[in-house]
Amino acid sequence: MEAKSPNESRTTLTDLVLPSETNPLNNLFGGELLARMDRAASIAARRHSRRIVVTASVNHVAFNKAIPLGSVVTVEAAVSRAFKSSMEIFIDVWVEDRESGRRTKANEAIYTFVAVDETGTPIQIPQLEPETDLEKERFAAALRRKQLSLVLAGKMQPGDATELKALFD
Numbered sequence: 001m002e003a004k005s006p007n008e009s010r011t012t013l014t015d016l017v018l019p020s021e022t023n024p025l026n027n028l029f030g031g032e033l034l035a036r037m038d039r040a041a042s043i044a045a046r047r048h049s050r051r052i053v054v055t056a057s058v059n060h061v062a063f064n065k066a067i068p069l070g071s072v073v074t075v076e077a078a079v080s081r082a083f084k085s086s087m088e089i090f091i092d093v094w095v096e097d098r099e100s101g102r103r104t105k106a107n108e109a110i111y112t113f114v115a116v117d118e119t120g121t122p123i124q125i126p127q128l129e130p131e132t133d134l135e136k137e138r139f140a141a142a143l144r145r146k147q148l149s150l151v152l153a154g155k156m157q158p159g160d161a162t163e164l165k166a167l168f169d
């Protein structure tokens with residue numbers, strides 16, 4: 001199976017924040033942003049694997065900046081590392097200034113998707129070859145994030161999480 005670049009899965013969704021999608025402070029409701037991120041990440045995972053994909057875990061979400069009503073929000077997702085059947089997807093969220101058009105980073109998240117066959121059984125996927133410095137940085141850190149996620153899910157013994165332990169040595 002030929003390796004793919006992050007650009008082959010990169011997925012960009014741009015949409016407005018409407019009144020029905022806001023909280024009492026008139027900022028984007030967190031659950032709405034999670035849904036938009038899940039959708040973009042799912043398309044990125046599908047583009048990388050060309051398979052049915054399911055969300056296995058949400059590894060990290062940071063709601064750093066509130067996103068006001070009427071904002072133009074861009075969610076950009078790309079595979080940051082591929083393992084055997086699972087993929088880490090890194091998601092950057094940008095808000096566009098109405099007058100200058102300049103984009104400011106508002107939030108980010110990391111999801112794990114698994115490629116499965118028609119019976120829901122995990123299936124092998126192509127590897128990822130990072131190209132830019134940022135892609136290489138995200139690729140390098142992905143293994144310890146996978147180990148942390150598996151330990152928290154009770155699917156890996158902490159003693160086996162070698163990459164994760166190395167952080168504290």
Ligand SMILES: CC(C)(COP(=O)(O)OP(=O)(O)OC[C@H]1O[C@@H](n2cnc3c(N)ncnc32)[C@H](O)[C@@H]1OP(=O)(O)O)[C@@H](O)C(=O)NCCC(=O)NCCS
Nearest residue numbers: 054055056057083084085086112114116122146149150153
């Ligand atoms: C995700 C799912 C396919 C994993 O199935 P499983 O029986 O645990 O399969 P495995 O143990 O072989 O794991 C498959 C891969 O997922 C990874 N994985 C499983 N749980 C994970 C977690 N919590 N975090 C990170 N990776 C995880 C495994 O490490 C493995 O990766 P690899 O093949 O790249 O090494 C299964 O749990 C599932 O179908 N869950 C429901 C998914 C769903 O419906 N999502 C929508 C939520 S509404």
